[in-house]
Amino acid sequence: MKEINELNLPDDLRYADDHEWARVEGDKVRVGLDDYAQDQLGDIVFVELPQVGDTFKQGGEFATVESVKAVVECYLPVGGEIIAVNSALEESPELINKSSYDDGWMVDVKPTDLSEIDALMTSDACLEKLKGAE
């Protein structure tokens, strides 16, 4: 497993407590799992995604990610409607391990209230939190 200084937490994203990331792209928000979460889980073997059109509140359980011996629920960092899901994860769940911020994205959300994103952590805050937990 990675040491904290080995983690990749890009500056342009916001992070939730449970290690989902959110990136504002125009009027949508793209969501995935951060480097810390994918590293802790290890080899990801299965991802269960929501349907396009489903809606969730901020913090709603929208997906499940499984490794061989662990399973985590993912919580939507910004409330809204799911407008796209990364169906490539069905066949290749390992994309989250290989490319958690690009090819391994999970869903696109049309946010109900974009200001919710301000409550999320910056990469620095996220790092500080991890250091504190050590």
Next chain:
Amino acid sequence: MNESLGDTGLILNDPLLWEKGKKGRCGFSLPRRDVESAPLREDLIDEGPDFPDLSEVDVVRHYTRLAQWNFGVDTGMYPLGSCTMKYNPKINEKYASLPGLAGAHPLMPADLSQGALKMMFELEEYLTEITGMDATTLQPAAGAHGEFTGMLLIHAFHVRKGASRSKIIVPDTAHGTNPASAALCGYRPVAVSSNEDGILSADAVAEVMDEDTAGIMITNPNTLGLFEENSKEIAEIIHAKGGLVYCDGANMNAVMGVVKMGAIGVDVMQLNLHKTFSTPHGGGGPGSGPVCIKKHLEPFLPVPRVVRDNGTYVLAEDYPESIGKVQAFHGAFGVMIKAYSYIRRMGPKNLNKASQLAVLNANYIKERLKGTLHLPYDRPCMHECVFSDKHQAAQKIATMDMAKRLMDYGFHPPTVYFPLVVHGAIMVEPTETESKEDIDQFIDAFKAIVNEAKEDPDLLRDAPRSCKVRRLDETTAARKPCLAG
């Protein structure tokens, strides 16, 4: 390694069943056809299942080779924590296959099934006595099935009182079957943490117990191998708020004749005949999970119940408050016979002795290995002790590496990574049937492995080397599941 158990094996490959054989072979003596063929509607049938055709020799060689790729208690020490892998006496197998017992139809009239019913009646009495409870049902088919049955009984109890409750307390050290069994009955498990001594404190339980909580599921001795010292006080707290105490009795092997659960506030518990009472595990089952209860839960027990009436045994159905049935017939009767014969062979003194020796063996291992492995709770243990891989972190050697290396030394590994409250847990349960020499050999092997971790850690990372296969790719197995050929 030259002097150790696990040098080399005579391991022969064998293909999958359907990669063998030829159409037209048969390994079965087809019974004589003494009637004419009758008309049969063509639309009801097709070509039949696609099974391979094999000769008897094909089948016998196949399974003989497969058996040689396996390790059992009869092969060597199998200190799998919480699983009580004690020796399975051979005489038990003989009794279970006696023609009158193995051939019995479950729906025969009671007067033609007296032997089976008598055995069940007496086994219930024995288990009731060993646990100090008031009555027993033998119907549940396994430990988790017993837990489920116990939860149903608790549920029925509260429903009759007109107050269906929504929560149940489950300690963080519990086996995963506990919360899963509770959830099947609609209960939401509420976690409670163990204290710095690895056991539950009465205060922690008092904090979460309320009138919407059906009770507590408590494993005693717990999965850290420690006796729950506050169990009596905890039971009082639960009872005061109208709840019931469920005891997971999977670890009863530590306390036969030492503690009667019925006397320390337990209302309902399950036993695992395939652990404490020596019936073999068969590579994962069948087991048997009788449930023992106190008087106030008796009306809810599954039916039919075996009752003695003027010296004969009958199956009684008339219990209007019963939860019903959890198995189609009477449960795992074949397993019950083995537990029954074990108890009859042992007698009261040897059962107590078995618990004493199981605890002796575990404490002996704990004392002799505690300098070598990290021991998170350094207290007297019951039938098992839990170490961790903390001392090996510097060499980047994990519990799994040591477990796999033990195979090369000819031992089945302990339970690993459980309980979850200990990071990198190594849970060792030797049981009473291992001799001092075998245990010493196990301890020496573990010491040698810890030494290898420092001097040649790749020996551990590459282990095992002497089994049929090397480490297996579990990731691909889960990503691209192939569950049938």
Next chain:
Amino acid sequence: MLYLPHTREDIASMLETIGVDDLDGLFSTVPEDCRFTGDLNLPEALTEWELNDHMKALSDSMATFPAYKVFMGAGSYEHFIPASVSYLLSRSEFVTSYTPYQPEMSQGTLQAIYEYQTLAARLMGVDVATASHYDGAAALAEALLMAARITKRRKVVISSLIHPLYRRVVQTYFEPTEYEVVQLPYLKSGTTDFAALDDMDDLAAVGIQSPNFFGCIEDLQAIGEKTHDKEALFIASFTEALAYGLLKNPGSQGADIVAGEGQSLGIPRSFGGPGLGMLGSRKKFMRSLPGRLVGLTKDLDGKRGFVLTLATREQHIRREKATSNICTNNSLCALAAAMYMASVGGTGIRELARLNYDKAEYLKAELKKAGCIISFDSPTFNEFVVEFPSGFEATHRRLLEKKIVAGLCLAPYYSELANHYLLCVTETITKEDMDTLVSCLRSCFQKSKQA
């Protein structure tokens, strides 16, 4: 005691290492007020030789084949088991191992279960089968719960011709849940009346047994289509696995999940347990299956090997959110079934199943000639319902004295079916046995007429 290897010296030296004075000192953490200090009130130990006599007496008191001719199935069937199967099944490497958590040391169990899963899936006509469940009734209950979880609907419908004891197990499993169990009535033909499905909504699953409890073969295809029209899952159940050696399997007729009892496949009756709960489904429901699954993989050298897989469904990982609480299964019974299916083979199982069918048809015809009524006209496999003249109970008892069990009385299960009996004929029953039964019946009927 021969199972306890410690000598006095061993105990003394181990106690010294631990630092306690005596065995009792090991229990210092058990508070005084929790200690039991008396002797357990159990019978004193018996020697092996004494116990032999005791167990033989228990066994001898039982009425079993071959001394008794048992024309009774009803979920527990007498079939021949080859000596080779019993012999192989006693290999202690299989018998005395645990659930295969350490795959490198358990390849025997794992490959055997993978092969079982494959043969079971082929027999039931599904894509995947689990490693086994406790019995057919528990498997059916789990299948219905599984369907409710998948569809997120609340109502499950089961036929009243599912084994009555299986239905009771289903009721018990469903009692504390929010789901509702509804039963379908049966038709004069001895098959399920599924017309009521038309008016039902919020349907999670429809469960049908075939051959059903009356032995009749259901039109699974038609019920399956109706079920799918309702967007519910179609669950097929069975108690006599051998039937699918001959009949079209449930999967090929539209079943989404198949759950039943495999006792017929090389497992002794053993007073009803342990049996073999068989459960399988279409591949798309694989991740919702309860219980253990074995999968194919490779080792570090690229050699074929097997592991327990998709474990994230299970209780030890997902705890209260697991697909089931199951941990122990009936692995050794699955192994027996695999050995049996391998021994009988594809050609053999068809012949054997046909023989069961033909023998049952022979008895049916002979009973008709003797004046008995075959209650239902639907085709059957190796069981069927007979209506005997009223007051047959006494005859049934008289036949028991002659060591003939003339079927199971249906009245306790279906109160409208007084004098109806469920009879079963397997390959273990000879033509001579059947002729004896019929001639006994004839003479009994004659006597009661004269009286």
